[in-house]
Amino acid sequence: MIKKTFTFSLIGAAALLAAHAASAQEVVRIGHVGPTSGAIAHLGKDNELGARMAIDELNAKGVVIGGKKVKLELLGEDDAGDPKQGTQAAQKLVDSKVNGVVGHLNSGTSIPAAKIYSEAGIPQISPSSTNPKFTRSGYKTTFRVVADDVHLGGTLGRYAAKDLKGKSIAVIDDRTAYGQGVADEFEKGVKANGGKIIGREFTNDKATDFSAILTSLKSKKPDVIFFGGMDAVAGPMLRQMKQLGISAKFVGGDGICTTELPKLAAGTIDDSQVYCAEAGGVDAAQKQAMDDFRARFRNTTKLDVQVYAPYSYDAVGVLVAAMVKAGSSDPAKYLPVLAKTEGYKGVTGNISFDAKGDIKNGALTLYTYKAGNRESLAVIR
Incomplete structure (x- = not known):
């Protein structure tokens, strides 16, 4: 009996030591x-x-x-x-x-x-x-x-003016630090590449109705609209652009560049209508x-x-x-x-x-959307 007690004591002591080691x-x-x-x-x-x-x-x-x-x-x-x-x-x-x-x-x-x-x-x-x-x-x-917005916004501005050949470019931002910042850099990029900004409008990051600002911009006939903000706002904005008959290209930063955007826009995105950039990206290697x-x-x-x-x-x-x-x-x-x-x-x-x-x-990846899917266009450094 004494031997068994001693054995059990050793086992108990070992268990206590193991528990202490784990907790330590x-x-x-x-x-x-x-x-x-x-x-x-x-x-x-x-x-x-x-x-x-x-x-x-x-x-x-x-x-x-x-x-x-x-x-x-x-x-x-x-x-x-x-x-x-x-x-x-x-x-x-x-x-x-x-x-x-x-x-x-x-x-x-x-x-x-x-x-x-x-x-x-x-x-x-x-x-x-x-x-x-x-x-x-x-x-x-x-x-x-x-990469930061200087790189991202400036690259998108150049892309809108040069590659998309935008002649009348409008800018909307949601007044957040991100949205306003990337919109400011986009505007600088457009102007540096000979593009023309025909209007700058503002909303907020919780808005769902954009009829007033979109109607105002429609009269100016933009061929590109840039939005500085997130996909939750961009989706409804794209739906309302469709309802108002605005066929301009829609450009945005990484905030809109998500796989959820087509769902948030309720299927209203035309092929190659939306262009965005993600602050990141990988080369072939x-x-x-x-x-x-x-x-x-x-x-x-x-x-x-x-x-x-x-x-x-x-x-x-x-x-x-x-x-x-x-x-x-x-x-x-x-x-x-x-x-x-x-x-x-x-x-x-x-x-x-x-x-x-x-x-x-830092890298940037340019994307567009086709058939409701996001497609990579290029990685830029």
Whole structure:
């Protein structure tokens, strides 16, 4: 009886030690913020799922930081695309002592949130915020893995004037930091390439009725209409253009460049009517890696990639790679390594940061829509 008791005691002690070791395993928390509710929830969820997929795959492979195996954990927050809610979400992640942040999706939420992360010394990588101001505030904690609106808007402006041969070009924006910013750069690009802007109109990111501004523009006979905003607004706008008999080409930035746009437009998009650019894209050499990612994403989530899930995925990878190289998940210790990221091989291409935290040599992909499907036209750097 004594022998059995001793044996059971050893077994119990071993179990306790194993449980203690498991509980002692370091947990590295990475925050994600995006609009997972509201009109563009499909885009916020796309980003979050990309980040979560990276976390799951890295945990399956095993991550060792400073000689210790760690467990990665994703803390997701919803900012609903609202700047005020965005800063609240940022503060919540800071209070939760996250080791890094992927987000936010929108420039309008990323910009005010950046100050909060900076004051806490927590690195923030946005997979999709394109307003130039995001990385122009002097914060050492702010990075992005996509090209900015200067590149995106200017390229679309040149494309509208030169390739689409627009002679009378109208501009509409939704007054958000993203929408207004990309529209301003588009207008500059049009004028720099000899195009003429015949009107500039404004709406908001929750509007559904555009009859007044579209009627006003119709009288000016535009051959191209640019919209700075998101797909949830662009879809109804395209429907109302059709109802009013406006046959102008419709151009927009990455906010409208989604697989959901044809559904949101209720099938009213004519072939080669809509042109858009995504702040990102891969060359032929990288196409297989991106195709593989899309297949894994579909298999894992049962959903198709909307736009920026691959960039969220890579943002997580860049953060963790910097921690591994620095031998620490402490933001103060790995931040200098993160800032010097050079040639990280992601599914979206090689990632290197400049002194501002912008991606070097960022790509753009031009798209159009045919038969309700988005088709790639070209990758531009």
